[in-house]
Amino acid sequence: MECPICKSEKCIKMSAIELYESLMELFFKYQDPESDITFKKYPTVGEIGACEKTGKKIWYCPYCKKPFPENYENNKVVIKCPHCDKTLCIPVSNRTFC
Ligand SMILES: [Zn+2]
Numbered sequence: 451m452e453c454p455i456c457k458s459e460k461c462i463k464m465s466a467i468e469l470y471e472s473l474m475e476l477f478f479k480y481q482d483p484e485s486d487i488t489f490k491k492y493p494t495v496g497e498i499g500a501c502e503k504t505g506k507k508i509w510y511c512p513y514c515k516k517p518f519p520e521n522y523e524n525n526k527v528v529i530k531c532p533h534c535d536k537t538l539c540i541p542v543s544n545r546t547f548c
Protein backbone atom coordinates (compact mmCIF):
# COMPACT_ATOMS: atom_id res chain seq x y z
CA MET A 451 0.00 0.00 0.00
CA GLU A 452 1.25 3.45 -0.91
CA CYS A 453 2.22 5.96 1.77
CA PRO A 454 -0.27 8.87 1.67
CA ILE A 455 2.59 11.31 2.34
CA CYS A 456 5.58 10.29 0.24
CA LYS A 457 4.04 7.56 -1.97
CA SER A 458 6.66 5.00 -0.94
CA GLU A 459 5.63 1.38 -0.46
CA LYS A 460 7.81 1.04 2.64
CA CYS A 461 6.11 3.27 5.22
CA ILE A 462 3.00 1.19 5.80
CA LYS A 463 3.11 -2.14 7.62
CA MET A 464 0.74 -4.60 6.00
CA SER A 465 0.86 -6.76 9.14
CA ALA A 466 -0.43 -3.80 11.15
CA ILE A 467 -3.35 -3.42 8.75
CA GLU A 468 -4.22 -7.10 9.06
CA LEU A 469 -4.14 -6.92 12.85
CA TYR A 470 -6.21 -3.76 12.82
CA GLU A 471 -8.80 -5.24 10.45
CA SER A 472 -9.34 -8.19 12.78
CA LEU A 473 -9.75 -5.84 15.76
CA MET A 474 -12.27 -3.80 13.82
CA GLU A 475 -14.29 -6.87 12.95
CA LEU A 476 -14.83 -7.34 16.67
CA PHE A 477 -15.49 -3.66 17.23
CA PHE A 478 -18.24 -3.49 14.62
CA LYS A 479 -19.83 -6.60 16.08
CA TYR A 480 -20.21 -4.89 19.46
CA GLN A 481 -20.44 -1.30 18.31
CA ASP A 482 -23.08 0.73 20.15
CA PRO A 483 -24.19 3.68 18.00
CA GLU A 484 -26.34 5.03 20.84
CA SER A 485 -23.58 4.93 23.44
CA ASP A 486 -22.47 8.04 25.33
CA ILE A 487 -18.98 6.59 25.38
CA THR A 488 -17.09 7.86 22.38
CA PHE A 489 -14.93 4.75 22.16
CA LYS A 490 -17.93 2.45 21.94
CA LYS A 491 -19.71 4.63 19.46
CA TYR A 492 -16.93 5.24 16.96
CA PRO A 493 -14.08 2.99 15.84
CA THR A 494 -10.54 4.01 16.70
CA VAL A 495 -8.38 4.93 13.76
CA GLY A 496 -5.66 2.38 12.91
CA GLU A 497 -1.97 3.22 13.37
CA ILE A 498 -0.40 1.34 10.53
CA GLY A 499 3.07 2.84 10.33
CA ALA A 500 5.08 6.02 10.15
CA CYS A 501 6.33 7.81 7.08
CA GLU A 502 10.04 7.09 6.65
CA LYS A 503 10.68 10.49 5.09
CA THR A 504 8.69 12.79 7.37
CA GLY A 505 8.29 10.76 10.57
CA LYS A 506 4.56 11.44 10.54
CA LYS A 507 2.30 8.66 11.67
CA ILE A 508 0.06 7.00 9.13
CA TRP A 509 -3.52 6.29 10.09
CA TYR A 510 -6.06 4.00 8.50
CA CYS A 511 -9.81 4.29 8.15
CA PRO A 512 -11.84 1.12 8.84
CA TYR A 513 -14.72 2.32 6.66
CA CYS A 514 -13.09 3.20 3.37
CA LYS A 515 -9.89 1.21 4.10
CA LYS A 516 -7.57 3.98 3.04
CA PRO A 517 -4.47 5.39 4.76
CA PHE A 518 -4.07 9.08 5.58
CA PRO A 519 -1.54 11.22 7.51
CA GLU A 520 -2.24 11.72 11.24
CA ASN A 521 -4.42 14.75 11.69
CA TYR A 522 -5.46 15.04 15.33
CA GLU A 523 -6.20 18.37 16.91
CA ASN A 524 -5.39 19.26 20.49
CA ASN A 525 -8.11 18.43 23.00
CA LYS A 526 -10.13 16.46 20.52
CA VAL A 527 -10.74 12.74 20.81
CA VAL A 528 -12.35 12.28 17.43
CA ILE A 529 -11.43 13.17 13.87
CA LYS A 530 -13.09 12.81 10.49
CA CYS A 531 -11.65 10.59 7.83
CA PRO A 532 -10.38 12.89 5.05
CA HIS A 533 -11.59 10.38 2.45
CA CYS A 534 -15.09 9.38 3.55
CA ASP A 535 -15.85 11.91 6.32
CA LYS A 536 -16.75 9.25 8.92
CA THR A 537 -16.09 9.97 12.58
CA LEU A 538 -13.16 8.09 14.11
CA CYS A 539 -11.53 8.11 17.56
CA ILE A 540 -7.85 8.95 17.68
CA PRO A 541 -5.41 6.35 19.09
CA VAL A 542 -4.83 6.28 22.86
CA SER A 543 -1.24 7.50 22.56
CA ASN A 544 -2.45 10.77 21.04
CA ARG A 545 -5.19 11.52 23.51
CA THR A 546 -4.62 14.40 25.84
CA PHE A 547 -7.67 13.56 27.94
CA CYS A 548 -10.45 11.01 28.01
ZN1 LIG B 1 6.10 7.84 3.55
Ligand SMILES: [Zn+2]
Nearest residue numbers: 511514531534
Ligand atom coordinates in the same frame (compact mmCIF):
# COMPACT_ATOMS: atom_id res chain seq x y z
ZN1 LIG C 1 -12.63 6.75 5.50
